Amino acid sequence: SYVLTQPPSVSVAPGQTATITCAGNDIGGKSVHWYQQKPGQAPALVVYDDSDRPSGIPERFSGSNSGNTATLTISRVEAGDEADYFCQVWDTNSGHPHYVFGTGTQVTVL
Amino acid sequence: EVQLVESGGGSAQPGESLRLSCAGSGVSVSDYNMNWVRQAPGKGLEWVSVMHSGGRTYFADSVKGRFTINRHNSKNTLYLQMNSLRTEDTAVYYCARALYDSAGMDIWGQGTTVAVSS
Numbered sequence: 547s548y549v550l551t552q553p554p555s556v557s558v559a560p561g562q563t564a565t566i567t568c569a570g571n572d573i574g575g576k577s578v579h580w581y582q583q584k585p586g587q588a589p590a591l592v593v594y595d596d597s598d599r600p601s602g603i604p605e606r607f608s609g610s611n612s613g614n615t616a617t618l619t620i621s622r623v624e625a626g627d628e629a630d631y632f633c634q635v636w637d638t639n640s641g642h643p644h645y646v647f648g649t650g651t652q653v654t655v656l
Numbered sequence: 657e658v659q660l661v662e663s664g665g666g667s668a669q670p671g672e673s674l675r676l677s678c679a680g681s682g683v684s685v686s687d688y689n690m691n692w693v694r695q696a697p698g699k700g701l702e703w704v705s706v707m708h709s710g711g712r713t714y715f716a717d718s719v720k721g722r723f724t725i726n727r728h729n730s731k732n733t734l735y736l737q738m739n740s741l742r743t744e745d746t747a748v749y750y751c752a753r754a755l756y757d758s759a760g761m762d763i764w765g766q767g768t769t770v771a772v773s774s
Contacts, residue, residue: 547717576758577758577759579759579760579761581701581760581761583701588750588764588765588766588767589693589701589750589752589761589764590764591760591761591762593760594759594760594762595759595760600762630700632700632701634701634703634760634761635758636757636758636759638758642714643714643757644703644714644715644716645691645693645703645706646703647693647700647701647702647703648700649700650700650701
């Protein structure tokens with residue numbers, strides 16, 4: 547089955563840039579979505595279709611996708627960005643369509 | 657206000673059944689692809705199942721043959737029937753909307769907790 551691998555943790559100082567990667571075989575050929583999940587809350591969509599932002603999501607959140615790696619970039623990090631982040635794709639190559647989530651990355655704001 | 661509200665979670669023993677509900681408010685569960693996603697304690701997100709607006713359904717391998725998904729259009733409610741429960745099904749279960757095949761999930765419920773133990 548399709549596997550998406552993320553770094554377990556990323557630490558960043560306030561005002562700096564956090565970069566979260568999502569590695570998968572030829573992920574550049576798929577649409578990647580990113581979710582933010584704060585403790586005790588449901589996930590929230592922050593980037594969809596590789597690089598689009600839902601209404602209300604700050605421009606500080608951006609995404610890219612090419613080759614075997616998709617990336618979520620959080621610019622000018624704020625304390626409120628501290629959360630778990632998950633990438634996601636819809637995989638149709640295995641014969642039965644299904645969503646796949648990445649392993650998740652915990653972002654810590656120093 | 658647009659929201660999804662899950663209910664039906666609780667405790668069960670291995671082999672027992674539970675039915676989860678996801679009621680839509682301000683959003684029609686029959687007009688979109690509606691998903692169930694779960695999260696075991698301290699773990700990541702795991703997609704469970706989807707019912708497309710046209711009625712097609714898909715399941716994760718981990719629940720295939722044990723779980724079914726359906727909806728009641730007039731009640732605007734999505735269901736997840738969980739049979740032959742296992743301890744590894746213990747999780748918070750979320751329902752979430754996707755606008756189309758392969759889309760991101762833009763509306764999520766608050767989740768309902770299922771605990772399976774002997």
